[in-house]
Amino acid sequence: DKTICAISSPLGFSGIGIVRISGPQTYPILDRLFKDKAGRSVKVGKLPSHTVRYGFIVAQEKVQDEVLLTIMKAPKSYTRQNMAEIGCHGGFIPLKSVLQTLISAGCRLAEPGEFTKRAFLSGRIDLAQAEAVLAVINSKTEQASSAAINQLQGGLS
Incomplete structure (x- = not known):
């Protein structure tokens, strides 16, 4: 399966929006994009499952947004794959920026219902x-x- 991503919160103006990512390359992709509050790279795959980390999504040395990153490791995730949810600012521009950064890093935009389809196909x-x-x-x-x-x-x- 290709690693997929999508905005999973309603579009509009809000304090927080969620971008979800699932698949085999979830953590290698986030290893390249997620930085801690001091700007250091983080080995996301080494973080404990079901934990939240504060930091930034950074692409080409430019901060895309300040985020809370929630880690959910396989098989104890919705899709039974490695997953993460990126809580960023909820406006259209920050959500689009984080989503586009993930796509540029190798994710495919998920089809509607694809996370649930993966949960079904995995027997979850x-x-x-x-x-x-x-x-x-x-x-x-x-x-x-x-x-x-x-x-x-x-x-x-």
Whole structure:
């Protein structure tokens, strides 16, 4: 599988936006782009899973944005691949800048639903749970959301 990336938060003006990355080259790519608060390179793949680090996304010696980097190592991630979520500023320009930096570094832009597809194909979730992800996202009432969350937790699986 190619390493993929996408903006996973709604576009618009907000304090924080999320760019997600998943695949075999997640950590080698981030090793080149993520710098700590002192501007030093970080071996992202050596960081413990399910931890958050403060730093910067830097490309061609230019800071793209100040970020919080969340590490999720395989197989204990949504896709069961090495993953990371980059919490950057939520405006259109910072999100686009971080996304384009990842693409320039070797990621492919994910297709809609591709992270969930990878979770399904890896056996992380079954078909009913994959459908529940969409139902949670699209729910318009608390009752619909509760039913979808129950399904996501395996209520119908």
